[in-house]
Amino acid sequence: xxxxxxxxxVIDRLIKSYNGTLAVHNLSFVVEPGRVTGFLGPNGxxxxxxxxxxxxxxxPTTGTATFGDLTYAELPHPQQTVGCxxxxxxHPARSGRNHLRVLAPTAGASDRRVDKLxxxxxxxxxxxxxxxxxxxxxxxxxxxxxAMLGRPDYxxxxxxxxxxxxxxxxxxxxxxxxxxASGRAVLxxxxxxxxxxATADDIVVINRGRLIAQLxxxxxxxxxxxxxxxxxDVGVALQALKAIGADVQTAADERGTYLRIHSHDVGxxxxxxxxxxxxxDELATERRDLEQEFFSMLEGSR
Amino acid sequence: xxxxxxAELRRITTTKLWWIALICIFVLxxxxxxxxxxxxLLQSRAGVAxxxxxxxxxxxxxxxxxNVLSRILAMVVGIVAIGSEYRYGTVVSSYLxxxxxxxxxxxxxxxxxxxxxxxxxxxxGAGMLVAAPFVLAHNGSLLLNQPETWRSIILGxxxxxxxxxxxMGIGILIKNMLVALVVGIILGFLVEPVxxxxxxxxxxxxxxxxxxxxxxNAMLEITSPVLFAAQHPTPWWLAGLILAAWCLVPALxxxxxxxxxxxx
Numbered sequence: 001x002x003x004x005x006x007x008x009x010v011i012d013r014l015i016k017s018y019n020g021t022l023a024v025h026n027l028s029f030v031v032e033p034g035r036v037t038g039f040l041g042p043n044g045x046x047x048x049x050x051x052x053x054x055x056x057x058x059x060p061t062t063g064t065a066t067f068g069d070l071t072y073a074e075l076p077h078p079q080q081t082v083g084c085x086x087x088x089x090x091h092p093a094r095s096g097r098n099h100l101r102v103l104a105p106t107a108g109a110s111d112r113r114v115d116k117l118x119x120x121x122x123x124x125x126x127x128x129x130x131x132x133x134x135x136x137x138x139x140x141x142x143x144x145x146x147a148m149l150g151r152p153d154y155x156x157x158x159x160x161x162x163x164x165x166x167x168x169x170x171x172x173x174x175x176x177x178x179x180x181a182s183g184r185a186v187l188x189x190x191x192x193x194x195x196x197x198a199t200a201d202d203i204v205v206i207n208r209g210r211l212i213a214q215l216x217x218x219x220x221x222x223x224x225x226x227x228x229x230x231x232x233d234v235g236v237a238l239q240a241l242k243a244i245g246a247d248v249q250t251a252a253d254e255r256g257t258y259l260r261i262h263s264h265d266v267g268x269x270x271x272x273x274x275x276x277x278x279x280x281d282e283l284a285t286e287r288r289d290l291e292q293e294f295f296s297m298l299e300g301s302r
Numbered sequence: 303x304x305x306x307x308x309a310e311l312r313r314i315t316t317t318k319l320w321w322i323a324l325i326c327i328f329v330l331x332x333x334x335x336x337x338x339x340x341x342x343l344l345q346s347r348a349g350v351a352x353x354x355x356x357x358x359x360x361x362x363x364x365x366x367x368x369n370v371l372s373r374i375l376a377m378v379v380g381i382v383a384i385g386s387e388y389r390y391g392t393v394v395s396s397y398l399x400x401x402x403x404x405x406x407x408x409x410x411x412x413x414x415x416x417x418x419x420x421x422x423x424x425x426x427g428a429g430m431l432v433a434a435p436f437v438l439a440h441n442g443s444l445l446l447n448q449p450e451t452w453r454s455i456i457l458g459x460x461x462x463x464x465x466x467x468x469x470m471g472i473g474i475l476i477k478n479m480l481v482a483l484v485v486g487i488i489l490g491f492l493v494e495p496v497x498x499x500x501x502x503x504x505x506x507x508x509x510x511x512x513x514x515x516x517x518x519n520a521m522l523e524i525t526s527p528v529l530f531a532a533q534h535p536t537p538w539w540l541a542g543l544i545l546a547a548w549c550l551v552p553a554l555x556x557x558x559x560x561x562x563x564x565x566x
Contacts, residue, residue, distance in 0.1 A: 052564075052565070055398060055401075056397070056398075056401045057394060057397060057398075057564065057565040058564040058565065059564065072401050073401040073402060075401075078398065078399070078400075078401050079398070079399055084398050086394060086398075087391060087394065089390055089391030089392055089394055089395070090390065090392065091316075091317060091386060091390045091392055092390065093317050093318065094316050094317060095316075098312070098316035101312055101316065102309055102312045102313050102316060103309065103395060103399050104309075104312075105305040105306075105308035105309045105312065106305040106306060106309050106399040106400055107399065108305075146395065
């Protein structure tokens with residue numbers, strides 16, 4: 001049920017340079033409410049820089065990053081509007097409960113709300129222990145609880161699944177889906193591509209600070225079957241496959257060039273290759289997934 | 303009370319340093335108050351001074367005997383309050399909670415001043431507890447009927463509170479907390495006292511009055527030679543302004559630099 005009326009997050013012609021090096025270069029994209037937007041890119045692509053600018057920790061060289069029309073610093077109640085998980089940093093001697101209690105006065109949260117949240121993220125029993133005794137996964141849960149303290153309309157999460165166990169990752173996935181389903185907006189970066197595939201409605205891909213792609217996951221037609229053929233003569237094989245009307249393209253992986261045929265009919269592909277008399281090293285069906293798409297997008301951006 | 307201030311008060315009370323400092327200040331202040339008291343006693347036995355425990359300057363010196371140590375501990379609390387935020391990266395969640403950084407930093411400064419007042423009261427209170435037996439055993443007076451005594455007590459409390467601001471300034475300007483602590487303690491315990499001692503021994507009162515400790519002595523109107531008090535101190539109010547400048551200039555410089563820079 002949609003019960004929130006939330007304007008989108010707008011990244012508009014954002015540029016950030018550090019000593020002449022461009023970390024973010026003329027980046028524009030929109031994070032729609034009611035959807036989970038996955039933010040992808042290789043290490044150093046500028047994801048974290050973009051998110052830090054969005055929440056006011058760094059100032060852009062030019063351009064804007066806003067929630068609706070307002071920058072983070074202009075929000076009247078920042079914690080009640082935006083929940084952030086950036087780097088999970090805690091004072092080691094402070095207990096998890098006290099970490100939240102320190103953030104509670106500005107978030108308008110009571111001690112009761114703090115205790116309830118600690119229970120929800122599964123830290124109820126260790127709430128009064130110093131964070132130094134927490135595992136990475138427990139710290140990540142605490143960071144998520146801190147983000148939720150003010151019941152925000154937006155979530156901005158940088159690698160939130162880091163250190164979570166499979167159960168925690170499943171919990172997070174359900175949580176983000178439910179959050180977005182209520183009409184609120186989620187921007188989540190992750191290097192776990194299958195995690196994003198399972199969670200995101202839209203993806204934004206950047207590389208070297210530039211936008212490579214922004215599109216809904218549905219347009220990727222993931223899960224559609226293809227067939228992979230590794231042959232001795234690519235040119236001959238291409239002709240033979242086109243002759244039978246197959247949608248075929250060349251692709252490459254660590255083992256070299258291969259053909260990707262947009263069909264699951266291995267028999268038809270195999271007989272076409274057999275009839276032109278070339279050696280077939282490999283013939284296998286494959287499922288298109290986000291990882292494949294991600295790397296072909298990066299490949300195309302070079 | 304604003305959310306930013308309540309958050310900063312909780313930030314201080316949820317770690318141990320504040321009460322460790324409080325206990326240290328009480329114990330050390332009692333010890334340091336006994337020092338000018340004993341010197342005064344020896345002077346009176348040797349016949350150098352008659353009835354020292356009726357001399358307002360001496361009595362105020364005992365009350366404020368702990369100041370020299372308490373202010374360093376107050377500075378340490380100030381350095382750690384901001385330095386631990388950089389050290390453990392919690393400054394990120396502080397800025398996320400209060401993105402108008404000056405508001406966050408002013409909240410922190412106010413919380414530190416509140417704890418500084420607590421430390422000041424503890425230090426002067428310990429000094430008064432020590433002064434009482436000396437004074438009463440030697441036909442002296444606690445001088446609590448004199449407004450100058452109360453002025454010295456209140457300014458003593460304020461001066462310790464102000465030293466938390468020197469700490470906050472150092473803690474922002476030197477982002478590495480451990481380096482900031484070493485610098486602060488060396489400046490406070492070694493460099494400043496040695497320079498003051500040189501000025502004191504040469505009787506360069508004008509320069510001595512400009513030093514943080516000299517300004518503190520003049521502001522509190524204490525005359526004990528143990529504390530290198532100038533023979534011709536500036537008036538208490540001018541001394542107070544000099545000390546305030548020492549404390550607030552680094553704090554303001556730090557705040558203005560922190561407002562601008564990106565969080566690493």
